[in-house]
Amino acid sequence: MAANIERRPHVLVFPFPAQGHMIPLLDLTHTLACHGLSLTVLTTPQNQSLLDPLLHKASTEGLSIQALIIPLPPTEGLPPGCENLAQIPLHLFFLLMHSFKELAHPIEHWFQQQKNSDYGFGPPVCMISDFFLGWTYDTATKLGIPRIVFHPCGAFDAFLHYSLWKYMPGLMESDDDKVHFPELPHPVSFAKHQISSLGQLYKRSDPVSEFIRYSMNLNVKSWGNLINTFNDLEAVYMDHLHRVSGRPVWSVGPLFPPAVFDPKQRRTMIERGKPTTINESVFLQWLDSRGEKSVIYICFGSQACLSNKQVEEMAAGLEATEESFIWVIRDPPSGMPADEYGVLPQGFEDRMEGRGLIIRGWAPQLLILSHPSVGGFLSHCGWNSTLESITLGVPLITWPMAADQYYNARLLVEYLKVGVRFCEGATTVPDRDDWRIAVKRLLAREGEEMKRAEELSKAARIAVQEGGTSYRNIEAFVSEIKK
Numbered sequence: 001m002a003a004n005i006e007r008r009p010h011v012l013v014f015p016f017p018a019q020g021h022m023i024p025l026l027d028l029t030h031t032l033a034c035h036g037l038s039l040t041v042l043t044t045p046q047n048q049s050l051l052d053p054l055l056h057k058a059s060t061e062g063l064s065i066q067a068l069i070i071p072l073p074p075t076e077g078l079p080p081g082c083e084n085l086a087q088i089p090l091h092l093f094f095l096l097m098h099s100f101k102e103l104a105h106p107i108e109h110w111f112q113q114q115k116n117s118d119y120g121f122g123p124p125v126c127m128i129s130d131f132f133l134g135w136t137y138d139t140a141t142k143l144g145i146p147r148i149v150f151h152p153c154g155a156f157d158a159f160l161h162y163s164l165w166k167y168m169p170g171l172m173e174s175d176d177d178k179v180h181f182p183e184l185p186h187p188v189s190f191a192k193h194q195i196s197s198l199g200q201l202y203k204r205s206d207p208v209s210e211f212i213r214y215s216m217n218l219n220v221k222s223w224g225n226l227i228n229t230f231n232d233l234e235a236v237y238m239d240h241l242h243r244v245s246g247r248p249v250w251s252v253g254p255l256f257p258p259a260v261f262d263p264k265q266r267r268t269m270i271e272r273g274k275p276t277t278i279n280e281s282v283f284l285q286w287l288d289s290r291g292e293k294s295v296i297y298i299c300f301g302s303q304a305c306l307s308n309k310q311v312e313e314m315a316a317g318l319e320a321t322e323e324s325f326i327w328v329i330r331d332p333p334s335g336m337p338a339d340e341y342g343v344l345p346q347g348f349e350d351r352m353e354g355r356g357l358i359i360r361g362w363a364p365q366l367l368i369l370s371h372p373s374v375g376g377f378l379s380h381c382g383w384n385s386t387l388e389s390i391t392l393g394v395p396l397i398t399w400p401m402a403a404d405q406y407y408n409a410r411l412l413v414e415y416l417k418v419g420v421r422f423c424e425g426a427t428t429v430p431d432r433d434d435w436r437i438a439v440k441r442l443l444a445r446e447g448e449e450m451k452r453a454e455e456l457s458k459a460a461r462i463a464v465q466e467g468g469t470s471y472r473n474i475e476a477f478v479s480e481i482k483k
């Protein structure tokens, strides 16, 4: 950009290197650019290609978005070149979070360069970073700009983390599962394992755990919160979070490429997240040849992968029932024995020829969920998959495996009535009869789930359309930034 061209307010965006966290924040970056901001997305060399679809779209649409690539110094204990959560086993998660703090000084140096240059977007006026990057609050404060927290896991999860970090370790003493927060009129019930799992982190005194505690606590001090949710879904927890934090909270979701709502443009979503491993026309022809809402889509996000025992029982369940299915099977990350995961029973694929489509690797999930022949989604209830299914009117069969997925599943089954419970736990071997019952309930419309999915889908679309709650929140956030 030539010198002294009219500069728009410039925002530095820092996603956490995991697909479930990066995908929605990159969609938000596109939306904010459409609202007249200039944005720089910071990441590391191994994650650079994940920005390509966004940068390509920005150049074709004339939006001000650029990448800032900063090398990640090697970290003892992390396999060399591993800079994304999908590349490592989950037990190295905290080490990856800890390793990213090495980017603090390079960010400060880059910021000074922007200040001293008449070219480019100019120095950022604020930073939006993932809630796993709490330490960036210190960097932003040092640079004299506000830091806004991006929550990719919904308002309940944001409230849970916020309130527990604010009142830990006191909470560990109480054996009451109802927590009384001074800011809230009513006690809030938390499942014990939610307090104890965070409690573990409090008990550990190793430098990484101490750093994670310190970092997560800085979210409490940050200037504001952007949450990938919408009011119809989580207004109560938006309000709780605002009361407990005393900071601005904006629901800006569901965060998707605008193409998701336009059948003519849907094919542009083929590359969301990363290039798919299946030929587009192959699976679209296959889906086009199926009956309306007759296909079950099976995918467990960008992290989880099934052991061979789990695959065997899942396959038996699918073989014992009639419905058509698309099953996405992920290869395990490095460090996990490849031959112990994702191996289908002998001859299964041939026997399922015509009824089942296996996708190995990465599937165009939004494109599949938006196809009229998809009538159900067996999911691990990651928040993005949850929002995508609800927004596209597809009811779910739940199999939570980690983190927030357990309470996402409860929300779907017990509160929103848009999901059917099937299995729980990352290592649990599913039961083929539970599968038959869950599928029948969903596709035979024995329950309300399909109808509820259609109702919630309408609410989600209204939220992001002009005048909708999330649309107005984005406008309000942008005008705050432009002040």
Ligand SMILES: C[C@@H]1O[C@H](OP(=O)(O)OP(=O)(O)OC[C@H]2O[C@@H](n3ccc(=O)[nH]c3=O)[C@H](O)[C@@H]2O)[C@H](O)[C@H](O)[C@H]1O
Residues within 6 Å of the ligand: 019, 020, 021, 023, 152, 153, 272, 273, 299, 300, 301, 302, 303, 304, 328, 361, 362, 363, 364, 365, 366, 381, 382, 383, 384, 385, 386, 388, 402, 403, 404, 405
């Ligand atoms: C926020 C947090 O991120 C994590 O993400 P994870 O990848 O497991 O799952 P999703 O949130 O569904 O995110 C996965 C994202 O990858 C997309 N996708 C996935 C597989 C594929 O083959 N093709 C695709 O397009 C999918 O459409 C979604 O957008 C944790 O679960 C956590 O529970 C969740 O709240």
